Amino acid sequence: MMYLAKPSLWRIVKAQYAFKLKAHIGVFASLVAVNLLGIALSLSFSSQFGISMGQIWLSMRSISNEAVLWVTVLWAFVVAVLLTTKDYSDLDFTFVSNCISHNLSNAVLLITWSIAAGTFAALGAVLLRLVAFFVFPDDAIVAQNVFLAPLELVVGAAVSSMYMLLAGCIGYLGGKLMQAGSLLALLTPLFALAFAMLGGGGEDVLRGVQSITGFIMHETSLLLFVAKSLGTAGLIFGLAFLLSHDTEVKRQ
Amino acid sequence: MIVLWLLGLAWFGLTVYAVGKLGVSVTRQHLQWLLIGHLITLLVSPFALHLLPTERFAPIVDAATLSDARVANRELLQSALRGRPSSVTGVHRTREWRFPMSGLALTVIGAVPQLPVVIEHKTGRDGIVEVALYRTPSIQDMVDISRQIPLPVELSFSVNALTVVQPVARGAHFLRFSPDAPAQALLLALEPQGVLPSVSLRGAQVLYIRIPANVEIKDPDPSLLFVDREGP
Structure with missing residues (x-):
């Protein structure tokens, strides 16, 4: 191979990452839309109960920011799947590229999007409270959990970012599976279903899934939570990397 | 809420229609402004939350206040x-009235359930x-929902007759926010918080009348009570 300057892998990854980040600015616009949708869903599907206190009827509406979080998690999954599609991966041909630089730049891109999505989801909880104040003007606000402490916001953003990263990595693996061959993509859920039916029924699979998610989600130490999340995300991404490692550049 | 959704959908539809009709294309700059605008909104909202009027807040009481209230x-x-x-x-005087009267007899009309009327002779x-x-x-x-519960009585005074009127019962609506979902498990481990006990305590009331x-x-109604300073 002839070249004027020796290309460094990290320089290529950096250039690819910067280019993809700028090229996919629409992804951030969709994140804004998803954030607002999550807030609207949280306000719409708030739980409500009422009690009678003598002649006075009290109603208590409870609003949670879970919808904001899970809608954003879904966004992270979909965006990661899209990242493996041809339209997105063709951008790599703008640069000298191989499958390592392609996957590494995608990994950094996913991390960036996850941090942005996690921060948006955490701050969305505050915006939700602000919007609720005006959407329900006749309601008295219970002075609890209204103001989120800076620590709560930081931890919320960190935890949400980890959820986004996990969802992103799963989506990326799914996309790579589909890319590796439609047969494999078709067979994987069939194998899972067959395993569930033959190996003791769906309850075992459900229990297995719950123990895997519980392994991460029920962690009470922030450091361990981050370590477990990053480890799992790395493992899933490693699988996706292995799947595309032997494919030609044009098929990545 | 449905109205808000409909308004949102109408706004979205109109925007799409206007963009299509005017041939406006969404440029990178538009997207950047959208992103910056939303980011600023998100970053400002924690501070904006502190600017909201506190009159709408219903305070949380601690165990000692609950005990005092009981x-x-x-x-x-x-x-x-x-x-x-x-x-x-824990007893609060929530409302006061003063009525000038001429004459030596006062009639108290009206009885409100669960509202004892106590009469004291002034010196x-x-x-x-x-x-x-x-x-x-x-x-x-x-x-503490005391502030949101409407006062149960209205008074009117004319021709040496004090009338106690019970207003139409109204509802009180409350809004409660759940803790931040993702951070909850980790923060609870750092700083354990108890679950709020399910307590329902309806405040007692007394209408206290001081007459010259x-x-x-x-013609005192049997439900009227009189101050007994010699009592226990």
């Missing part, structure tokens, strides 16, 4: 009958009927 609930009537309705911790003969409503806190799930020493109650 005692006050029990003791209010007894202390009123001793002529000292505000001597118990002076100032020709003023003083009425005060005392109440103890109403607490639901450790939330030379005024008598005309």
Whole structure:
């Protein structure tokens, strides 16, 4: 191979990452839309109960920011799947590229999007409270959990970012599976279903899934939570990397 | 809420229609402005939250306040009958009225369920009927809802007749936010918080009327109570 300057892998990854980040600015616009949708869903599907206190009827509406979080998690999954599609991966041909630089730049891109999505989801909880104040003007606000402490916001953003990263990595693996061959993509859920039916029924699979998610989600130490999340995300991404490692550049 | 959704959909539809009709294309710059605008909104909202009027907040009470409220609930009537309705911790005088009267007989009309009316003779003969409503806190799930519950009585005074009117019962609506979902498990481990006990305490009330020493109650209703300073 002839070249004027020796290309460094990290320089290529950096250039690819910067280019993809700028090229996919629409992804951030969709994140804004998803954030607002999550807030609207949280306000719409708030739980409500009422009690009678003598002649006075009290109603208590409870609003949670879970919808904001899970809608954003879904966004992270979909965006990661899209990242493996041809339209997105063709951008790599703008640069000298191989499958390592392609996957590494995608990994950094996913991390960036996850941090942005996690921060948006955490701050969305505050915006939700602000919007609720005006959407329900006749309601008295219970002075609890209204103001989120800076620590709560930081931890919320960190935890949400980890959820986004996990969802992103799963989506990326799914996309790579589909890319590796439609047969494999078709067979994987069939194998899972067959395993569930033959190996003791769906309850075992459900229990297995719950123990895997519980392994991460029920962690009470922030450091361990981050370590477990990053480890799992790395493992899933490693699988996706292995799947595309032997494919030609044009098929990545 | 449905109206808001419909408005949102209409706004979205109109925007799409206008963009299509005017041939406006969404440029990178538009997207950047959208992103920056939303980011600023998100970053400003924690500070904006602190600027909201606090009148709409229903405070959370602690165990000591709840205990005081329970005692006050029990003791209010007894202390009123001793002529000292505000001597118990947790009792608040929520409203006062003053009516000038001429004549030596006062008629008290109307009876409101669960509202004892206690009458005290003042030492002076100032020709003023003083009425005060005392109440103890109403607490639901450790939330002090006293301020949001409408006052149960209205008073009118004419021709030496004091009429107690019970207004139409209204509802009170509350909004409660759940803790930040993703951070909850980790923060609870750092700083354990108890679950708010399900307590329902309806505050007690007393309408306390002070009449001049030379005024008598005309045809007193059996439900009217009189201060007994010699009592226990």
